[in-house]
Structures are given as structure tokens and as C-alpha cells.
Amino acid sequence: MAGNSDPLTPRAKIAVTAGKAVAAASRAAGRGSGSVIGGRVALKLDPDLLGRLAGHLDVTLVSATNGKTTTTRLIAEALKAAGPVVSNALGANMPAGITSALAGGADARYGVIEVDEKYLVGVAQATDPKCIALLNLSRDQLDRAAETRMLAENWREGLAGSKAVVVANADDPLVVWAASSSPNVIWVAAGQMWKDDAWSCPSCGGVMQRPGDDWFCGECGFRRPTPSWALSGDHVLDPHGSAWPIHLQLPGRANKANAASSAAVAAVFGVPPQVALERMYQVQAVAGRYDVVQFQGRDLRLLLAKNPAGWLETFSLIDPPPAPVILSVNARGADGTDTSWLWDVDYTRLSGHPICVVGDRKLDLAVRLEVANQQFQVCEDLDQAVQLCPPGRIEVIANYTAFQDLRRRVGN
Known part of the structure; x- marks a missing residue:
């Protein structure tokens, strides 16, 4: 446990109540779930509310270009084996949406939070996470998203020295570079189908060499770390070399990779791979995806x-x-x-x-x-x-x- 903080301050309680009221009004007007507008109002009234709401939780943050929502859902299912979980399951992944989600988690022990890549560092500073899962980085929303290496640099600088256990994809050079500033990293061989954003070394700009499943920079020596967890066909290999079968209702190799990373996260909280992977079978669709x-x-x-x-x-x-x-x-x-x-x-x-x-x-x-x-x-x-x-x-x-x-x- 992150240690029970003081009960919410009167100001925080007013902010939560106001946020919920605005969200309910938004839903009643047919304007969606109301989580974002409710969270914005709550944060206006108490700018420190996100940190206060996370104070009693063991928090996991999940960030990536692709697979955030699904992986968040898989981790949340796995951690339910250890206690009550609060999560932003509908994918509202910026501070306002995250605040709304956590406002409903007073009785939870764990918070499993999907975070937009651009907001990861700020949310991490506010919530003091126990674990951060970094899955991949690639080009997205070209008109407004930072170039991928800039985003990786933001992660690298912002997470440097973080106390969180970082669970990171060893097959994505940008993710490896971003995570390498953290003192406690668990590497997962989750694979990387799309390689077009990682042909130059994020460390020195040299050309990446990619023999087989390996990668390294021939100029500065930056290279793929040795993973302790791995996706191998339809199994997850744990750090002891045991192979655990993946049974998912979600299709595709990418979701098996998400399950491998999720199993590594669950283990940080003491949930064994077999239990974690069995619970992940419950997930049939994620916010309508795969339905x-x-x-x-x-x-x-x-x-x-x-x-x-x-x-x-x-x-x-x-x-x-x-x-x-x-x-x-x-x-x-x-x-x-x-x-x-x-x-x-x-x-x-x-x-x-x-x-x-x-x-x-x-x-x-x-x-x-x-x-x-x-x-x-x-x-x-x-x-x-x-x-x-x-x-x-x-x-x-x-x-x-x-x-x-x-x-x-x-x-x-």
C-alpha cells in the first residue's frame, strides 16, 4: 500500500462533489460520459486533487502510442485478484479524465491508469506510482504530437530517478532509451511489428542495426537490453524460465504482447503469472474494440x-x-x-x-x-x-x- 493519506480536505471534497455534479449534468444532456468536463471542474477547484485522490492507492500508469486502453484493462483484471481496483477504463487518459476516474475509487487499493503519452511525466509526478508500463512509441497525430524522439526524451528526463518499477518493452529502441534513466526497470520482450520510427539511434542519431530480433547502434553501442519476461508464441516466459499459456478472447499478436507486459506488471504486485493470465481471459472487448x-x-x-x-x-x-x-x-x-x-x-x-x-x-x-x-x-x-x-x-x-x-x- 502507498500508505493511507489524510482524509480528503474540505476543499478536495467540494471539488469531487462539484465534478460529479457537472459530469451527471453532462450525461443527462446527452453529451457523453461527462468524465472530462467533471474532472476539469474538480481540478479548477483543487489543482492538487489528482495527487490527493491517488494518495491511498498503489498506482500503475500505462502509456504508449498503441495498446494503452487494452493493456490498462488487462492489468486491472489481473490486479483484482489482489484487491479492489479503480481504473479509467473508458480511455479518458488526460489529467481531467484520470481525476474523474479516481474520484470513484475511495474504497480501491489499486489504481490502474491509462495516460496519454504527453501527460505521462506530469501524472507520474502527481500520483507517485509504484509501477509504470511503457509499451511503444510511434508517429501519431502528426499535426500536434511531438516527434517521437522528443517524446522519448521527455519521458527519459521526467522519469529519471523515479522510484517506480518501470516495465518496458525491450524491443522498442525509443522505449528502451526513455526507460533507461530509471533505476528499476523490468524488460519485456513484447515484440515490435512497426519499425519505421526506430531506424536511427535515439541516443546518438546513428543508424540502428537490426539482425533478427536484436537491435543495436553500431556507432555508440546503445543496444537491446536482456529481457526477463518474454512473449513466445502463445506463452509468456517469466524470469524463472517458466512458460505460461495465454488464453485471450481478444485477437492478434499485439494483444498477446499486451498480456505479456500485463503479467510482468501484475507480478510487481505479487499476482502470479498463472492467476494474472487466467483473469485476463475475462476481457472480451475494450471500449467497443473487437466487439x-x-x-x-x-x-x-x-x-x-x-x-x-x-x-x-x-x-x-x-x-x-x-x-x-x-x-x-x-x-x-x-x-x-x-x-x-x-x-x-x-x-x-x-x-x-x-x-x-x-x-x-x-x-x-x-x-x-x-x-x-x-x-x-x-x-x-x-x-x-x-x-x-x-x-x-x-x-x-x-x-x-x-x-x-x-x-x-x-x-x-
């Missing part, structure tokens, strides 16, 4: 992919051709307004799939698919796209706000 829903006589599997690394992982888990695929891309504020990232995605991996394109930026995507020599149809909306597909399963891949639009349309 299969009935719509117009078809089975739609909803898949979220927000950036090139995410699309690459998603292509690896869809049904083989000729399974139809619907792609939807928006470029609203939450997505990032720059769609040039579409040119970094290898859409030739969809060859043989009938493709329908929808979303605000369907024409941007259509141009990209044309250049990739793919067969596709541009549709007005999801309804038209589904009608063009034969009965059976349809893989639906969408970026962030497009995914929310789809969930609303299918009633998920």
Missing part, C-alpha cells in the same frame, strides 16, 4: 486503428480474403487533422479483400488505395457500405472519431 455486432443482417467486427503502427497490427488479425473490409477515416480534433499518415500504411496487405470506404476523409483514403492498386468502392455511409457486402462477417476498421461514429450507428 462483433449485428447490423443489417451482417456481423460487423469493430476494430480501432489510429496510426500506421496500429493499422499494421490490425491488418494482421482480420479474416483472410475474401472477407469484406470497411475502412473509415476522420480527421477531427481528436484524430489529428493531418491525414498524410495514410501514406505510411501498407494497404497492399488488403489485396484480395473487397473494400468499402466511408468517413469524413474517405476521398483521402480513396486516393491512397488507388495508388496502392486496391479494389474499392467509396460509399456515402456505413449503411450503404454494409449493403454492398455479402451476408456474414465484415471487418470494420476505423480511426478514433470514426470508430465512435460507427459505434453510435450500430447501437454499441
Whole structure:
């Protein structure tokens, strides 16, 4: 335990009450969960509220470009074996949303918190975490996100000397460089499918060498650390060399990697791998991701992919051709307004799939698919796209706000 802090101050209690009231009003008005606006109001009234709410918790922070929400959910399930857990399960991962989530955790022992990459250092300073999980770093939201090496440098400087146990992916050079300033790191061989953001050494700028699964810089000697945990096929290898089977209802290699990192985090809190991995089987879908829903006589599997690394992982888990695929891309504020990232995605991996394109930026995507020599149809909306597909399963891949639009349309 982090040690019981004093009960919340009167000011903090007023802030929590006001935040919950505003959130309830927002929900009643049909404007979403209200967690972000509620958290903003609460933090305005007590700027130190996040730290106060975390005071009685053993906190784990989870940050990455891809896989944060799913890994947070898997860790939360695993830690329930050791005690009550509070978590921002819906993915509101900036300080306001995190504050709202923790406000509901007065009786919890553990806090498992997904944190946006840009806010990780500040949230870590406020919450004094026992564990920080760092999964990957790649390009995302090009119009406003820091270049990946700058983000890694921010982590490296901000986490230097942290008392937290850092569980980090040994296969991502940017993550390794960021985590290496911490005195207590547990390395996990979780794999790295997308390598295009890590060809130059984050330490000296030299060219990274990548023989097999290894990597190193030929100029400064920066190299892959020896992992103590590893994903090996359908098993997690623990530091003692024991292999524990992964049984997930979530699809794909990326989720097995998330499970391996989650098992390493759970072990920090004394939950054995077998118990942790068995509990992870409970997770069927995460904020609508991977759900299969009935719509117009078809089975739609909803898949979220927000950036090139995410699309690459998603292509690896869809049904083989000729399974139809619907792609939807928006470029609203939450997505990032720059769609040039579409040119970094290898859409030739969809060859043989009938493709329908929808979303605000369907024409941007259509141009990209044309250049990739793919067969596709541009549709007005999801309804038209589904009608063009034969009965059976349809893989639906969408970026962030497009995914929310789809969930609303299918009633998920």
C-alpha cells in the first residue's frame, strides 16, 4: 500500500462533489460520459486533487502510442485478484479524465491508469506510482504530437530517478532509451511489428542495426537490453524460465504482447503469472474494440486503428480474403487533422479483400488505395457500405472519431 493519506480536505471534497455534479449534468444532456468536463471542474477547484485522490492507492500508469486502453484493462483484471481496483477504463487518459476516474475509487487499493503519452511525466509526478508500463512509441497525430524522439526524451528526463518499477518493452529502441534513466526497470520482450520510427539511434542519431530480433547502434553501442519476461508464441516466459499459456478472447499478436507486459506488471504486485493470465481471459472487448455486432443482417467486427503502427497490427488479425473490409477515416480534433499518415500504411496487405470506404476523409483514403492498386468502392455511409457486402462477417476498421461514429450507428 502507498500508505493511507489524510482524509480528503474540505476543499478536495467540494471539488469531487462539484465534478460529479457537472459530469451527471453532462450525461443527462446527452453529451457523453461527462468524465472530462467533471474532472476539469474538480481540478479548477483543487489543482492538487489528482495527487490527493491517488494518495491511498498503489498506482500503475500505462502509456504508449498503441495498446494503452487494452493493456490498462488487462492489468486491472489481473490486479483484482489482489484487491479492489479503480481504473479509467473508458480511455479518458488526460489529467481531467484520470481525476474523474479516481474520484470513484475511495474504497480501491489499486489504481490502474491509462495516460496519454504527453501527460505521462506530469501524472507520474502527481500520483507517485509504484509501477509504470511503457509499451511503444510511434508517429501519431502528426499535426500536434511531438516527434517521437522528443517524446522519448521527455519521458527519459521526467522519469529519471523515479522510484517506480518501470516495465518496458525491450524491443522498442525509443522505449528502451526513455526507460533507461530509471533505476528499476523490468524488460519485456513484447515484440515490435512497426519499425519505421526506430531506424536511427535515439541516443546518438546513428543508424540502428537490426539482425533478427536484436537491435543495436553500431556507432555508440546503445543496444537491446536482456529481457526477463518474454512473449513466445502463445506463452509468456517469466524470469524463472517458466512458460505460461495465454488464453485471450481478444485477437492478434499485439494483444498477446499486451498480456505479456500485463503479467510482468501484475507480478510487481505479487499476482502470479498463472492467476494474472487466467483473469485476463475475462476481457472480451475494450471500449467497443473487437466487439462483433449485428447490423443489417451482417456481423460487423469493430476494430480501432489510429496510426500506421496500429493499422499494421490490425491488418494482421482480420479474416483472410475474401472477407469484406470497411475502412473509415476522420480527421477531427481528436484524430489529428493531418491525414498524410495514410501514406505510411501498407494497404497492399488488403489485396484480395473487397473494400468499402466511408468517413469524413474517405476521398483521402480513396486516393491512397488507388495508388496502392486496391479494389474499392467509396460509399456515402456505413449503411450503404454494409449493403454492398455479402451476408456474414465484415471487418470494420476505423480511426478514433470514426470508430465512435460507427459505434453510435450500430447501437454499441
